[in-house]
Amino acid sequence: MECFVLCSIQTARWHSVFLSISLLLITYLMTLQRGNTGHGECERTEDCRATIGTEMETQLPPHEGDELSVVDMHTGGEPLRVILSGYPEVKGDSVLAKRRYVREHLDHLRRALMYEPRGHYDMYGALIVDSELPEADLGVLFMHNEGYSTMCGHAVIALGRFAVDYKLVKEPQSLETQVNIHCPCGLVKAFVEYSGGRTGGVRFLSVPAFAFATDVTVTVEGFGDVTVDISYGGAFYAFVNAQRFGLDVTKSRTRDLVDAATAVTNAVKSQVKLHHPTSDDLAFLYGTILTDGNDDYSTDPTANVCVFAEAQVDRSPTGSGVTARVALQYHKGLIQLNQTRTFQSGATGSRFTGKAVEETKCGDFKAVVVEVAGRAFYSGVSRFVQEADDNLTHGFLLNLDGGHKF
Ligand SMILES: O=C(O)[C@H]1NCC[C@@H]1O
The missing domain is CATH 3.10.310.10 (Diaminopimelate Epimerase; Chain A, domain 1)
Structure with a gap:
């Protein structure tokens, strides 16, 4: 009898230990299943990933100021970061005057987009601006690791495609669409191949050389x-x-x-x-x-x-x-x-x-x-932000010979 009671108590203890371990295990497995992300509304890992994906598309991380959004392309391996938003109005009554304006007043944005941590030593960029020429479809300012170029052929090849794909010019009617790009050096005429709904190679006629x-x-x-x-x-x-x-x-x-x-x-x-x-x-x-x-x-x-x-x-x-x-x-x-x-x-x-x-x-x-x-190709899109207390947010270049440049 005594043994029966003791044995029952012992068995009950084992049952309760077993039960507790089981509950813990089930809770742990459910947490894993939910992805343990804090997104309580999604039940399965795939749902959580989808939820995070949707939020990533619409929600920016903590930041101050305007976001800088870009489309990244390359022409023969040379990068071209086409700036979509984040620049204030670029003042100046000509493309050359606008080039002087960004150099004097907006150079911090060039450094933010060309330098690390968003760019790198050999990054190249294009800012689309208004042109004073009636025949121009768009004006452009070029930027690199030191300042602002007056001409850039690899960028013109990429921008020709970009202008057609992003509808900066009228819908392509033929196998080749002309895009007049006003560069700081003058008007450059680009001709963009277009077939089967896709843009392709680009040829351009440059300014007198x-x-x-x-x-x-x-x-x-x-x-x-x-x-x-x-x-x-x-x-x-x-x-x-x-x-x-x-x-x-x-x-x-x-x-x-x-x-x-x-x-x-x-x-x-x-x-x-x-x-x-x-x-x-x-x-x-x-x-x-x-x-x-x-x-x-x-x-x-x-x-x-x-x-x-x-x-x-x-x-x-x-x-x-x-x-x-x-x-x-x-x-x-x-x-x-x-x-x-x-x-x-x-x-x-x-x-x-x-x-x-x-x-x-x-x-x-x-x-x-x-x-x-x-021929140019697309490589991605990005939305960049800046945090006020990040002392590297304005961009820096790592100098392999020592020190860095801000
Ligand atoms: O293709 C070009 O003309 C440009 N590529 C980088 C340096 C030049 O501006």
Whole structure:
């Protein structure tokens, strides 16, 4: 009897321990099933994910000020961050005046979008603005790691698609839709392929391009006297065969190519005075393009690497650089009108084509209209925010040689 009672009590104890463990286990499993997210209304993990997804689309995290929304694209690997919202009104009665305005009053937004943590050293951006030209479909300001460019071919190729896809121009009627883009250097005409409801490759006719000076000798720190050509394709570039530095644009270390090109840029900036017939705003050296030296006409591709702004490396063959290089080749009698050449990026191997299509003038310079063609792709959309107590929110660049830049 005594044993029966004791044994019953013991059995009851075991039952209650078993029951408690079971309850705990069931609660734990239910929590797991709910995703343990705090979204009590969703019963299953998939429902919770869907709920979070919907909320992510509509709800921003804690922040102060306006969000900055963008569409990210790339052309031959070179990024283009197209800014959709977040900028205040850009004042100025011309695209060039607007470029001066953003440099003086809104540069913190360039740094926020181009620099880390939202961008990176080699990020590139486009801000769509109104144009004073009646024939322009849109105006654009270009931005990079140092400031604001006057021309950007890879961006024009991407913006051509963007303008059609985002209905900045009327519905495409034919296999090619024209988009007139007013860049700081002038009106650039882009032609966007359109078929089966999708936009595709883009060709553009740039502003008059000309050889500014050939066989100019400058003294380059670390390399001695170097002979360069200087040409304009909406922006000024110095051109040098990479062999001069014992380098190969497709095989050498990018660091070595950047160092040589940057040294040339510094030398030309300090030793050669540039001028442009239509505006002083255009009269500056944007960068140096190292080439493989294959400038005689050939159906084979010719490679180059463009180092522009503050030692920024173009992943694409550089639309404005191709324009300037074609003008230089034409000036030297190495190519004829309508002879198409293929230009390959030494950085990624991506390709553009380029040809001179018409002779023209730019002030006293004999110039050519150059057509460049390439293809851009979409890579994403983002909504960026800033928190007032984040002291890195305005952007910074990590300097590999030490320190950082804000
Ligand atoms: O394609 C271009 O013309 C541009 N790419 C980056 C540097 C140049 O602005």
